[in-house]
Amino acid sequence: MNDHSQLNARTLPIVFPMILIFGFYVIVNGHVSPGGGFQGGAILASVFIAKYLGNPIKTLNLYKVQNIEKVLLLFLFVLMTGFVTLSIHMILHGSLIFYIILANILIGLKVACGFTIIFYRFVFYESR
Amino acid sequence: MLEIALILLLITSVAAIQTRYLRHAVIYLGLFSLAIAFVYLLYHAPDVAIAEAVIGSTIATILYLVALQKYKIFTIYYRLQDEEIGDSTYLSHSKQDLIKVLEKFCTKQELEAQIIYSKETIEAIKANHQYALIIEEIKGVVRITVHPENYKLDALTAFLENERRFKHAYAILPVEEDLL
Numbered sequence A: 001m002n003d004h005s006q007l008n009a010r011t012l013p014i015v016f017p018m019i020l021i022f023g024f025y026v027i028v029n030g031h032v033s034p035g036g037g038f039q040g041g042a043i044l045a046s047v048f049i050a051k052y053l054g055n056p057i058k059t060l061n062l063y064k065v066q067n068i069e070k071v072l073l074l075f076l077f078v079l080m081t082g083f084v085t086l087s088i089h090m091i092l093h094g095s096l097i098f099y100i101i102l103a104n105i106l107i108g109l110k111v112a113c114g115f116t117i118i119f120y121r122f123v124f125y126e127s128r
Numbered sequence B: 001m002l003e004i005a006l007i008l009l010l011i012t013s014v015a016a017i018q019t020r021y022l023r024h025a026v027i028y029l030g031l032f033s034l035a036i037a038f039v040y041l042l043y044h045a046p047d048v049a050i051a052e053a054v055i056g057s058t059i060a061t062i063l064y065l066v067a068l069q070k071y072k073i074f075t076i077y078y079r080l081q082d083e084e085i086g087d088s089t090y091l092s093h094s095k096q097d098l099i100k101v102l103e104k105f106c107t108k109q110e111l112e113a114q115i116i117y118s119k120e121t122i123e124a125i126k127a128n129h130q131y132a133l134i135i136e137e138i139k140g141v142v143r144i145t146v147h148p149e150n151y152k153l154d155a156l157t158a159f160l161e162n163e164r165r166f167k168h169a170y171a172i173l174p175v176e177e178d179l180l
Helices: A008-026 A037-054 A061-088 A097-124 B001-016 B021-042 B046-070 B082-086 B095-108 B122-128 B153-162
Strands: B073-079 B113-118 B131-140 B141-146 B168-173
Touching: A008 A097, A037 A097, A037 B046, A061 A097, A097 B046, B001 B021, B021 B046, B073 B095, B073 B122, B082 B113, B095 B113, B095 B153, B122 B131
Parallel strands: B073 B113, B073 B131, B141 B168
Antiparallel strands: B131 B141
16 A cells, blocks of 8 residues: 555545545434444544545654544543533523534544544554 | 345355455455445444444455555565675575575465565664565575564465475574563
């Protein structure tokens, strides 16, 4: 995969936006249709993995991605404890839907970061 | 419909185990993931089906393919003695036999042989380069130094014993792994 083909390099960027839109669709509509944070996050992560197939990037600061993931996890934790103890859904116009969508988006982005870290850690370091 | 999908599951799983090539096994596993995602869908579990299709069929397949790619190049260093450089006898047929045998081994194992002639010392090669094998010939005996993480060592030993054309005396020296 180091000698990537022109075919991959030219066609994959056309597909990226569609995969991104599909991933966000799955995340945002998680409460009414099949899918949710985890599945949509995996779809989002497959964008970065497909990017490696088309155009291998050698330098990606994994620590930055890891920090983003930690911050997202913190927000998720705060949101859920707030839901349980302070009943945030009462503040958000008394509706559960905002809470569910927000939690789904946070979970999705966190899962995307996690899968990206796993993949690139594997690609960069685990060699002979 | 369900029966067809279940039979497809059996076929792909048996094929993934029975095939001789790892690359084919990875593709069969991807097919297996798609089929089992379909089975989940028929059992009214679309959430699990999406997760299985995305993770099993996309991410796991690409991870396996990258892992296979990492182990594909088989680097062989042929270390030349000082007297071998002057008269270029290392290109004669007797010493090329070993290279040919190793290339045959690599083709059989789906590896890509990369042969480098070098006159660095073994310690320098070990310290500075990524290698799978280092070969040198001292007084008619071929000494093969093997990388500690070389997972093809058993296959290589069996292959060299079975190969009739290869009549050199040889010694295989596995390197102890440094425990840092």
